[in-house]
Amino acid sequence: MGRAEERRARQRGSRRAAPRRGRSSGAPGKSGIRRLFTWKKILGTFFGLCLLGMGAFIVLYMVIDIPPAKSDAKLQSNVYKYSDGTVLTRDGERNREIVDLANVPKDVQHAFVAAENKTFYKDSGVDLKGTARGVFNTLSGKGAQGGSTITQQYVKNYYLTQDQTVTRKLKELVISLKLDREKSKDYILAGYMNTSYYGRSAYGIQAAAQAYYRVDAENLTIEQGAYLAALLQAPNQYDWAIATDTGKKLAQERWNYVLDNMVEMKWLDASERRAMKFPVPEEPKPNAGLKGQAGYLVEAANAALKEQLVAEGAAEDLEQAKALVDAGGWTVTLNVDRKKQAELEKAVKAQLTGKLDPGQRKVDADVQAGAVSVDPKTGAVVAMYGGVDYLKHFTNNATRDDYQPASTFKPVVLAAAVDGGAETQDGVPITANTIYDGDSRRPVVDDGRAVGFAPPNEDEVDYGDITVQEAMNKSVNSVFAQMGIDVGMSEVVDVAGKLGMETKGMEAVPAQTLGSMGASPLEMAGVYATLANHGEKVTPALVKSAEHSSRKVEFPDPLGEQVISREAADTVTSVLTGVVNDGTARKSVRNNPLRDGQQVAGKTGTSDNNRSAWFTGYTPELVTSVGLFGEDDEPPHKQVPMYQAGGVDHRVNGGGFPAEIWAAYTFGVMDGTSKFDLDTKQGAAVRRSTPPPATRTPSQTPTEEPTSQAPTTQEPTSQAPTTEAPTEEPTETPSSTPPSTPPTSEEPTDEESPENPLLPNGDRDINRRDD
Structure with a gap:
């Protein structure tokens, strides 16, 4: 071998040896990492996880059924009225009176949709982005975040608990999808409005209408309905009677947000919207309960109702009739003037x-x-x-x-x-x-x-x-x-x-x-x-x-x-x-x-x-x-x-x-x-x-x-x-x-x-x- 060839051989040996000087003993080489994390493998893993997630969701969808309603979600008070229709008192474990959606003005219905879920009439009952955000925030300890649809909120109120856990959120997602397929939008909206908490111990739109404006739900104006819809975001903070100056400002901003969304959704004319004024609620009125003569009237009315339930055959005996009355949901109008x-x-x-x-x-x-x-x-x-x-x-x-x-x-x-x-x-x-x-x-x-x-x-x-x-x-x-x-x-x-x-x-x-x-x-x-x-x-x-x-x-x-x-x-x-x-x-x-x-x-x-x-x-x-x-x-x-x-x-x-x-x-x-x-x-x-x-x-x-x-x-x-x-x-x-x-x-x-x-x-x- 000539000198020139030897020199070139030494140079080639030095280039091959140089990498070995900076490498730890036993570590894989660069070519090994490439072989392990190729783009094909990464994409394959990603799609595999997606398929696995989809499979898991399909299993969850098949396993999780729409459960029976929570017992307290169906609790109602009995409402007792004078002969002229004015309320005498309410009696029951929960101040709630369930009303049909037909008894709620259409404009008030739209106010709730505009406040909570503008895509309600088009979506499949879930907000995947909102749900993902909620799951992430739960895992990271940031607490509850918005983003749930009306359907999801109804599912949480009516079927599930308020617990902020991944399990509950996944159940909420599955049940919401199923409910949206099985029930009409009107059914879901009515359930949402009847189960939500509005503050002032009022559950449901009817109790809220009475608590804030002394009217039945069917007589609510658009302005009043928009305020009740706004309340759901923070019932106690937005209650005008107890709100701070900041709370009142936020309540009005939320009220404006609801009405502006209604204009955007073509549910409210812009000129009509501009003429609206904020409907200041009535002062809270203590629940009459059973004090004074109310208890005697309620007791006597219940006795008459139970006897008639037995007489009609709706109950086998007075004990069974009592259970029907105590379950709530009755509107009893007295002859009392x-x-x-x-x-x-x-x-x-x-x-x-x-x-x-x-x-x-x-x-x-x-x-x-x-x-x-x-x-x-x-x-x-x-x-x-x-x-x-x-x-x-x-x-x-x-x-x-x-x-x-x-x-x-x-x-x-x-x-x-x-x-x-x-x-x-x-x-x-x-x-x-x-x-x-x-x-x-x-x-x-x-x-x-x-x-x-x-x-x-x-x-x-x-x-x-x-x-x-x-x-x-x-x-x-x-x-x-x-x-x-x-x-x-x-x-x-x-x-x-x-x-x-x-x-x-x-x-x-x-x-x-x-x-x-x-x-x-x-x-x-x-x-x-x-x-x-x-x-x-x-x-x-x-x-x-x-x-x-x-x-x-x-x-x-x-x-x-x-x-x-x-x-x-x-x-x-x-x-x-x-x-x-x-x-x-x-x-x-x-x-x-x-x-x-x-x-x-x-x-x-x-x-x-x-x-x-x-x-x-x-x-x-x-x-x-x-x-x-x-x-x-x-x-x-x-x-x-x-x-x-x-x-x-x-x-x-x-x-x-x-x-x-x-x-x-x-x-x-x-x-x-x-x-x-x-x-x-x-x-x-x-x-x-x-x-x-x-x-x-x-x-x-x-x-x-x-x-x-x-x-x-x-x-x-x-x-x-x-x-x-x-x-x-x-x-x-x-x-x-x-x-x-x-x-x-x-x-x-x-x-x-x-x-x-x-x-x-x-x-x-x-x-x-x-x-």
């Missing part, structure tokens, strides 16, 4: 509760009031007073039936007598003018034999011979006890049932003539409403309608068939006008300055030992029953007397607080004056030609005193018939002085006199037996 309800509450406060002072008189804490007012021409319960406050006294005094109605039952006895053409023991037809022996503790006889019942009159007064009319006016127990036997107690109980009383378990015994059974103000209002309706059955109806998304409940007609003759019903009404003008209710009702010539019929009642006091009265337009009940303020809440409650001298009479409440309410809500249209030839206006004899020979058989003047249907008084109320209160002189020791009989009596007699030492006997 807002004005009358407010006036009844006002009357009770002014005439009773405002006068009670438990700090001064312990007994005042034991007085409970209940009242029900019914329109006798429709059967509608237009007002109800259940107690001082449902959250303080849970028992509804308007529907409770554990207290005696006392002498408010006596008209039922007379109705049975006239309707059945009953006669006295002497064979004399029983009319308003029939004469009875009115002595206290007179033994009741049947076919000449004593039946073992001799009730005392109030304050042991002996009235001697007295007409049925006068006996009703003065509430003479001995007369009606005997009348019950003359009519037949089984017939009396039968008529009581026809008029609307619960007679199951009611024994056909003479003591029942004095109202010894239990009854509620609701029950007694129904009885007197049937009398006011000329004998056609009236079943008081509290609920006007009840609707749910799955059903509508039909309630029976409150007006029924003729259950007693019109003559019998109208005769009782005529007689009961005498109680107001000449009897036990005259002080509180007859001379009331608000009466303005209004005709009134009614009856007082005061039970054994002053445990209850009643006045149930009516005009041609309105029947109202008011009851006062003595209930121990301390558990177990036993029945107790009400002597001297409210500062009265002695006992609480039916002609006192109850009649005062009745008059303040009735005369406060009546629309003009009205007269009874009575088909009767007897009643309070019929007076006898001669007074009863000063002395008489006791007899076991009553007789009838003839009349000398024609009867009239004008409102009666103790003088000649007149349409004007007397200006002077008549006085009554008992025929005997009552004893200073209480009677021993345990049968209930009726105590209706204006005053309690004095004892020999000048004190009132507050421990004597009262009735």
Whole structure:
């Protein structure tokens, strides 16, 4: 080899050796990296991962089904409304009322789409970029980010949790795709609007519309709808009532964003948009809940709804019906009139509760009031007073039936007598003018034999011979006890049932003539409403309608068939006008300055030992029953007397607080004056030609005193018939002085006199037996 060749060989060896000087031992060469990471391999790996991801997604799509809805996503409140449609209250675990999309204006629907998902009507239910961003932010710990479609948000609200996890986001993606294929866009939009949270404890568009603007969803304007749509981004931050200045600025910017998007989407005219002003929401209004009278009304309405669900066959029993009602979603419209309800509450406060002072008189804490007012021409319960406050006294005094109605039952006895053409023991037809022996503790006889019942009159007064009319006016127990036997107690109980009383378990015994059974103000209002309706059955109806998304409940007609003759019903009404003008209710009702010539019929009642006091009265337009009940303020809440409650001298009479409440309410809500249209030839206006004899020979058989003047249907008084109320209160002189020791009989009596007699030492006997 020549020198030149050697030199070239050395140079070639140096070039080959140079790379080896900078290479670590054992490391692969450059050519090895190229062989490992070729473009073909990188692309193959990428497509392989894509295929693997697609395969995994296909598996997920096949495995993940649309799950059942979350239990709390379907929770709704029940909505209770007055007869005019205004909301009384809501009750339930979640303030939500689901509405059909058809009940939401189209412009408001568009506002929600413009705010949250402009491509809603075109997309497949998902936003892949937004979802990918959400997954990345979750993995990197950056929290929740926007980008979800309306469908995805609905899926999250209705089916899934709010957890920010990759698993939940993948489920959201799959379910959204499936839901978009299976359901219409309207279905999804309705679900989204009904499940979203708007702040102010409002879930769903209907609750939000009420919470922010006091309107139903169907009455929302475009401006209001745009604000509610804007709220969803940050409900608490954008709530105008609690927002900071920054929050208010952001809320307005978001509102403008929604409307501008609507213009862009051709859903809103630009000129109309420029004229719009920001709709400042109403101040938050505390949820009435069940406080005050609302709880009593809700409780009674629910009871009526449950009974009707069973009657219709929608529920097998009351327990199942309760589950249906408690599940929520009901809109229950009551027959209650807002004005009358407010006036009844006002009357009770002014005439009773405002006068009670438990700090001064312990007994005042034991007085409970209940009242029900019914329109006798429709059967509608237009007002109800259940107690001082449902959250303080849970028992509804308007529907409770554990207290005696006392002498408010006596008209039922007379109705049975006239309707059945009953006669006295002497064979004399029983009319308003029939004469009875009115002595206290007179033994009741049947076919000449004593039946073992001799009730005392109030304050042991002996009235001697007295007409049925006068006996009703003065509430003479001995007369009606005997009348019950003359009519037949089984017939009396039968008529009581026809008029609307619960007679199951009611024994056909003479003591029942004095109202010894239990009854509620609701029950007694129904009885007197049937009398006011000329004998056609009236079943008081509290609920006007009840609707749910799955059903509508039909309630029976409150007006029924003729259950007693019109003559019998109208005769009782005529007689009961005498109680107001000449009897036990005259002080509180007859001379009331608000009466303005209004005709009134009614009856007082005061039970054994002053445990209850009643006045149930009516005009041609309105029947109202008011009851006062003595209930121990301390558990177990036993029945107790009400002597001297409210500062009265002695006992609480039916002609006192109850009649005062009745008059303040009735005369406060009546629309003009009205007269009874009575088909009767007897009643309070019929007076006898001669007074009863000063002395008489006791007899076991009553007789009838003839009349000398024609009867009239004008409102009666103790003088000649007149349409004007007397200006002077008549006085009554008992025929005997009552004893200073209480009677021993345990049968209930009726105590209706204006005053309690004095004892020999000048004190009132507050421990004597009262009735």
